[in-house]
Amino acid sequence: MSSDIIVNAPADFHVHLRQGSLCHIVTPCVRKGGFTLAYVMPNLKPPITTTDQALAYKALLESIDPHVDYLMTLYLAPELTPEEIRKAKRAGVVGVKSYPRGVTTNSDAGIENYEVYYPVFEAMEQEGLVLNLHGEVPSDADNNVCVLNAEERFLPQLVKLHKRFPALRIVLEHATTRAAVEVVKSLGDTVACTITAHHLALTVDDWAGQSFHFCKPVAKFPDDRKALQDVIRQGHPRFFLGSDSAPHPIASKLQSTPNHGCAAGVYTSPILLPLVAHLLESFGALERLEGFASSAGRQFYGRAAMASGPKVVLRRFKHIVEAADTVQSDEHQLLSFWVGRELNWVIAE
Amino acid sequence: MSSDIIVNAPADFHVHLRQGSLCHIVTPCVRKGGFTLAYVMPNLKPPITTTDQALAYKALLESIDPHVDYLMTLYLAPELTPEEIRKAKRAGVVGVKSYPRGVTTNSDAGIENYEVYYPVFEAMEQEGLVLNLHGEVPSDADNNVCVLNAEERFLPQLVKLHKRFPALRIVLEHATTRAAVEVVKSLGDTVACTITAHHLALTVDDWAGQSFHFCKPVAKFPDDRKALQDVIRQGHPRFFLGSDSAPHPIASKLQSTPNHGCAAGVYTSPILLPLVAHLLESFGALERLEGFASSAGRQFYGRAAMASGPKVVLRRFKHIVEAADTVQSDEHQLLSFWVGRELNWVIAE
Numbered sequence: 001m002s003s004d005i006i007v008n009a010p011a012d013f014h015v016h017l018r019q020g021s022l023c024h025i026v027t028p029c030v031r032k033g034g035f036t037l038a039y040v041m042p043n044l045k046p047p048i049t050t051t052d053q054a055l056a057y058k059a060l061l062e063s064i065d066p067h068v069d070y071l072m073t074l075y076l077a078p079e080l081t082p083e084e085i086r087k088a089k090r091a092g093v094v095g096v097k098s099y100p101r102g103v104t105t106n107s108d109a110g111i112e113n114y115e116v117y118y119p120v121f122e123a124m125e126q127e128g129l130v131l132n133l134h135g136e137v138p139s140d141a142d143n144n145v146c147v148l149n150a151e152e153r154f155l156p157q158l159v160k161l162h163k164r165f166p167a168l169r170i171v172l173e174h175a176t177t178r179a180a181v182e183v184v185k186s187l188g189d190t191v192a193c194t195i196t197a198h199h200l201a202l203t204v205d206d207w208a209g210q211s212f213h214f215c216k217p218v219a220k221f222p223d224d225r226k227a228l229q230d231v232i233r234q235g236h237p238r239f240f241l242g243s244d245s246a247p248h249p250i251a252s253k254l255q256s257t258p259n260h261g262c263a264a265g266v267y268t269s270p271i272l273l274p275l276v277a278h279l280l281e282s283f284g285a286l287e288r289l290e291g292f293a294s295s296a297g298r299q300f301y302g303r304a305a306m307a308s309g310p311k312v313v314l315r316r317f318k319h320i321v322e323a324a325d326t327v328q329s330d331e332h333q334l335l336s337f338w339v340g341r342e343l344n345w346v347i348a349e
Numbered sequence: 350m351s352s353d354i355i356v357n358a359p360a361d362f363h364v365h366l367r368q369g370s371l372c373h374i375v376t377p378c379v380r381k382g383g384f385t386l387a388y389v390m391p392n393l394k395p396p397i398t399t400t401d402q403a404l405a406y407k408a409l410l411e412s413i414d415p416h417v418d419y420l421m422t423l424y425l426a427p428e429l430t431p432e433e434i435r436k437a438k439r440a441g442v443v444g445v446k447s448y449p450r451g452v453t454t455n456s457d458a459g460i461e462n463y464e465v466y467y468p469v470f471e472a473m474e475q476e477g478l479v480l481n482l483h484g485e486v487p488s489d490a491d492n493n494v495c496v497l498n499a500e501e502r503f504l505p506q507l508v509k510l511h512k513r514f515p516a517l518r519i520v521l522e523h524a525t526t527r528a529a530v531e532v533v534k535s536l537g538d539t540v541a542c543t544i545t546a547h548h549l550a551l552t553v554d555d556w557a558g559q560s561f562h563f564c565k566p567v568a569k570f571p572d573d574r575k576a577l578q579d580v581i582r583q584g585h586p587r588f589f590l591g592s593d594s595a596p597h598p599i600a601s602k603l604q605s606t607p608n609h610g611c612a613a614g615v616y617t618s619p620i621l622l623p624l625v626a627h628l629l630e631s632f633g634a635l636e637r638l639e640g641f642a643s644s645a646g647r648q649f650y651g652r653a654a655m656a657s658g659p660k661v662v663l664r665r666f667k668h669i670v671e672a673a674d675t676v677q678s679d680e681h682q683l684l685s686f687w688v689g690r691e692l693n694w695v696i697a698e
Contacts, residue, residue, distance in 0.1 A: 141571035141574075142571075144570055144572040146553050146570055147554055148553055148570065149570075203490065203495050204496060205495045207557070208496050208556070209604065209611040210604065211558055212607035218557055221493055221498070222490035222495060225490075255558065255559065255560065257561075258687075258688050259688075259689045259690065261558040264558060335607055337607070339608075340606070341608065
């Protein structure tokens with residue numbers, strides 16, 4: 001019996017490749033982690049809100065590693081017009097990402113009310129652009145909203161958008177709750193959902209007092225994690241990998257004062273495919289690896305892999321993930337998720 | 350109209366005074382924070398499980414600051430016998446603290462099953478010792494238990510103990526949930542509940558990515574915090590202050606690797622009475638200050654303050670809490686809660 005797995009054209013449908021010198025470090029880690037398609041988030045400073053910015057960013061990424069298919073997105077903001085959507089489509093931009101104001105990294109420009117964007121969504125529906133939702137509402141103590149129920153409280157907005165724009169493809173990004181899984185399952189074929197690797201591993205206990213495991217949305221209850229695992233084990237075609245790999249320099253993860261919290265984000269890119277294989281195997285879903293990490297997302301986005309496309313061979317090999325094996329840089333100290341822990345799989349050279 | 354408040358004999362019914370050199374730094378902060386009664390937790394290394402240890406610890410504390418009434422406790426553990434309970438009572442020990450195994454600082458010796466301790470509880474009931482419960486069950490992913498519902502899942506054990514030992518005085522320590530408040534209210538007069546200062550201020554959003562606000566039990570939802578505030582505003586006689594002030598050196602709060610979390614604990618002792626006044630005023634309960642921070646707990650423990658007892662004058666004075674004003678030590682770097690933030694009250698010299 002072979003201990004190798006061949007995965008056809010792994011695709012990460014949610015990744016942060018950053019900007020400046022950090023971008024030069026993390027972009028090569030997409031392929032290092034086994035992936036040749038990266039759906040690129042637009043939350044830079046300033047955010048990517050125009051086609052021209054997106055194309056310039058894509059050119060930068062291609063100059064760093066030309067062997068990855070970068071799917072570009074725009075940041076939903078007031079300057080985004082139906083005309084810009086049509087221009088974006090012609091230029092090959094794939095989606096528009098919506099961030100609620102203030103809930104995650106560089107989301108100060110995020111939205112507060114979707115109705116003002118209905119003309120934009122109508123253009124997206126016509127042009128076939130995908131709407132990517134960071135599905136959390138801002139915390140609001142008077143209404144008992146905090147990071148734990150921010151996703152569940154958002155779900156009615158997802159339902160409302162889908163009803164108003166049934167042909168608009170919508171992706172609920174990085175789902176973390178049973179409630180989200182159930183709502184997405186209940187909606188039509190134009191609504192899909194990404195799941196990160198780390199949310200298959202973590203619960204709230206793992207980020208309580210542990211800043212390297214703190215991200216937005218936060219990992220929830222064990223039963224929520226089980227719902228994410230179950231829907232993958234079931235092979236549901238509208239749930240697929242979006243790593244939300246989000247590198248932050250170590251200094252930003254280790255906050256230093258009582259009034260300044262650490263940056264939110266878990267960095268998985270450098271070990272992503274072995275990690276996903278390891279986790280799926282841990283809950284009996286290894287046979288779903290190619291569906292979850294490639295074909296389901298490609299199908300939803302209309303990016304089917306060619307038979308001659310890139311294949312990645314995973315080999316069964318128990319090893320401890322070392323910091324030095326994940327990412328190295330003199331300028332930025334980064335620490336990958338799972339460093340110091342055991343993985344059962346490596347990418348065969 | 351005077352801007353002073355006089356508080357008669359403030360009493361902190363749950364405080365960690367540590368051991369070794371740290372003990373010498375934090376013990377004087379009890380009076381610095383306005384308190385002259387300290388109900389002292391026994392979770393040292395090794396834990397305080399005998400009367401002799403408790404007396405030696407009390408002598409140490411009195412050698413550091415003799416002007417505080419230290420009420421001593423034993424750590425519930427297999428070596429604690431009914432005979433030891435009777436000896437403890439004769440020596441002036443006041444209570445026995447129960448820690449579930451592994452849920453907080455130095456709780457490796459914690460209990461897993463209460464029934465084996467029924468003979469001890471019977472002796473405590475006869476002798477009038479108080480049972481202090483850290484009311485959390487250990488995390489258990491298979492049963493969906495994590496730090497968020499660990500307290501609520503514990504409550505049936507509180508109810509069961511109270512029914513079995515109705516004359517045993519029991520304190521549910523550092524309650525953080527509406528569920529806990531409601532259960533304690535529903536039980537008899539022998540069951541009380543401490544509330545910390547920091548749980549009146551924090552919710553889960555405050556410790557998400559913020560290790561200085563991470564403690565056990567973790568702060569919960571905004572609605573839980575409101576329940577704690579409401580029961581104080583109502584002046585309920587069985588809910589009173591136990592700060593759970595828990596100093597940890599800064600290095601222990603700033604965890605440094607992805608697989609090593611930070612120490613759990615919030616340190617409030619040096620600013621405790623001004624902080625409690627500030628917080629109570631913020632939710633319209635300033636008139637409950639003496640009840641909450643002195644007389645209710647003293648009543649429950651049978652430690653009524655004498656008319657000639659110590660009085661503390663709080664003066665209205667807006668100021669920013671400075672690190673240097675809270676605790677100073679060359680050997681241990683500590684950071685008090687609320688450093689860098691504004692308080693409306695100071696202790697008048």
